[in-house]
Amino acid sequence: MSERAQQLADAAKERGIRIAVAESLTCGLLASGLGEGTDTESWFAGGVIAYQTAVKESVLGVRPGIDPCSAECAEQLARGVRGLLDVDVAVATTGVGGPDPQDGHPPGTVFLGWETADGSGHRELALSGSPEEILDQTVERAIALLDELVGD
Numbered sequence: 001m002s003e004r005a006q007q008l009a010d011a012a013k014e015r016g017i018r019i020a021v022a023e024s025l026t027c028g029l030l031a032s033g034l035g036e037g038t039d040t041e042s043w044f045a046g047g048v049i050a051y052q053t054a055v056k057e058s059v060l061g062v063r064p065g066i067d068p069c070s071a072e073c074a075e076q077l078a079r080g081v082r083g084l085l086d087v088d089v090a091v092a093t094t095g096v097g098g099p100d101p102q103d104g105h106p107p108g109t110v111f112l113g114w115e116t117a118d119g120s121g122h123r124e125l126a127l128s129g130s131p132e133e134i135l136d137q138t139v140e141r142a143i144a145l146l147d148e149l150v151g152d
Contacts, residue, residue, distance in 0.1 A: 004140070005033055008147040012043035012089075017150050021047035021142070022060055022081035022092035024068065025110060030093060030139050045085045050077065060084065069095050069105045071122040074113025082115045089149050090115050091142050097131040107131070110138050112145055 012019055021030050031047040034040065048059060056062040056073070060080030066073045077092030091114045098107025108127035114120060123145060127137045 002033070002140070002143065004147055005143050006037060008034075008143060008150060009037040009040065009043065011147065011150045013039055015150065017043060017089055018045050018085075018087040019043055019146060019150070020045045020081045020085040020087040020090045022077040022090065022113075023047055023049050024051055024056065024077065024092070024094040025097055026093045026135055026138055026142070027051060029135055030091075030142050033139050033143065045087045048081050048084065056080075067103065069103060069109055069111065071111050071113070071124060074111035074122045075115065075120050076113070078113035078115040079120060088116060089146065091146050091149070093138055093142055095125070095138070097134045097138075099131055108134050110134070110141075112138075112142055114145060114149060116149060 023030050028049050034044050050056045057064055060077055062076045074092050074094050078090045082090035095110030096102045096105045096107050110125040112123045127134045
């Protein structure tokens with residue numbers, strides 16, 4: 001577990017905050033990274049891997065026709081998993097890992113969505129590297145965002 005992920009785990013456990021994730025781009029890597037820590041069951045409720053558009057829509061309530069590589073999709077994914085798993089904080093990942101562009105978006109175009117009881121939002125990232133590097137960077141950024149949200 002990374003140092004940042006351990007900080008997140010400690011803060012979430014200390015504050016009694018439950019976390020969930022919705023993953024498209026990262027396809028389970030974020031949940032796997034979060035699950036490496038001790039006492040994970042006390043703060044990490046789980047996640048939903050929604051790679052296909054139909055799953056995003058039917059399981060997490062993403063509105064049909066939304067660009068899957070967009071801020072709007074990322075926020076709706078986070079909102080959907082927060083409601084589905086009844087947690088305090090949710091983060092979602094979506095975007096293009098590469099190596100090729102997809103639907104007019106260059107590789108490394110990534111959106112992180114988040115939702116808490118106080119509101120929702122997103123971060124747009126322009127990452128570079130191989131597909132593996134883009135996925136690793138996305139997971140690192142998502143953990144950093146969760147750490148910020150839990151620490152606030």
